[in-house]
Amino acid sequence: MSAAIAIAGLHKRYPRVHALNGIDLTIERGEFFGLLGPNGAGKSTLINIVAGLTRFSEGRVRVLGHDVVTDYRRARRLIGVVPQELTYDPFFNVREVLRIQSGYFGLGRENEAWIDELLDALMLTDKAGANMRALSGGMKRRVMIAQALAHKPEVVVLDEPTAGVDVEQRKQLWVFIRRLHREGHTIVLTTHYLEEAQALCERIAILNRGELAALDTKRALMARGIGRMRRLCLTTAEPLRALPEALTPKLRRQEGNQLELQLDKETDSIIAVVDALRAHGAVITDLSTESADLEDVFVELTHRNPR
């Protein structure tokens, strides 16, 4: 069975920038996949290439087995893309926009029930007759999502779908995207909200300067490097003059009576650290812990080995 998206040896060169440098990436059918990376990493370039919006210099890209260049018609029928830029056609109302979009894919009146379903799921039913200009930014973003889904694509690519959407609406979008995934759609998500990727995605690729810095399951990513670490923050009654020797390598920050230590989740015991400090004369008045999250992993991977 063909992968949802198969990318092999992909290069994209602009006159002054090598935007994508030999990307090999396979996204399987039914995955909820996160594509992360700092600004300018090449995420949108990669997505635009898969969507056929950007030409590439070298390599091969297929959507469910169909080459995006030589078999672009079938490839584009199988993929729905929500572009990053907020854009709309000011001449039409919401329902017209969705009818037109599904018409481009050869779908007529028989698709009307799906359009109604999309309007309902994306909380746009009462705005169906409203001109696009009259909608708020969040609503326009939801119409863009509906446009990408108008032809019921098997693979859905969302490039920063929640940018500019308020917290409540973002959560509702998550519910909707999760539903799409449950119904069998392959979801590829790029986002700046790392907690979004952490909450939704099963497998994650981190792109940095046009190269894949990491590609793994979320669990595996979190189990390596900084992902294995836990921060321990302590407040003592008096500033400590010195630390027990065994704890010195773990110290990250010391300001007045505040201490921050970085501990390995597997090997370091919080109780043992507290006992060692007490034995050293410290009077601990407050304590908190915080596990490293995807953001820490992201920062570690994207700041390592700068070129």
Add this chain to the structure above:
Amino acid sequence: MNPMGFYTLFYKEVLRFGKVLLQTLIAPIITALLYLLVFAHVLAGRVEVFPGVVYTAFLVPGLVMMSVIQNAFANSSSSLIQSKLTGNLVFILLTPLSHLEFFLAFVVAAAVRGILVGAGIYLVSVFFVTVPVHHPIFILAFAALSSSVLGALGLIAGIWAEKFDQLAGFQNFIILPLSFLSGVFYSIHSLPVFWQHLSRFNPFFYMIDGFRFGFFGVSDIAPLFSLLIVLAALAVLTAVTLLMLKTGYKLRD
């Protein structure tokens, strides 16, 4: 083939200009009628271009074709550049529409607008002057082909231009002078020899001359030759536009 996709894009383009009828249909009809009123008032009785044809009647087909040309160009060029600059063109580029379907939808919609404006001018002008119809097939053929040529040229300009200013330059420095200097208001036989020769390099001249033949049965150039020139222009511009679309020139980076 994706006939429904083609029809949808065509329908969208027609709906787009249909939503601003005042600007896209009514205004050009009124402008052309103003030309007719002013020139007919000033020149009627003083100029006879074709034997037995009053100047006001002579003027009508020229004004109709000039408006067909300008509006067909305006439709495809402005629609494309607006979509490009606002970014919503992406929703067409993401679809399985082929280059040919994209091209045909824009060009046919442009032709529809051009022909509707032309028909409007003709229908209103018959209240003021009698314009005979000698060869309706020529009228229809020149209207359809010429509006398609300008629809294709509008697509090229819309793809090429990166800002409205460049498109306005294309319109004001190429389309407007070529259409004004193509024999709308005169027969080229009334020009000095040099300008007569120069006019023959203007493709719009053949459009207007052949179109006028359909009404009066008289023309400066053999109408079939004019038809050939217009067909050749359409073939060249179609090839250029399809090449631009295929390579993604200024549309897919």
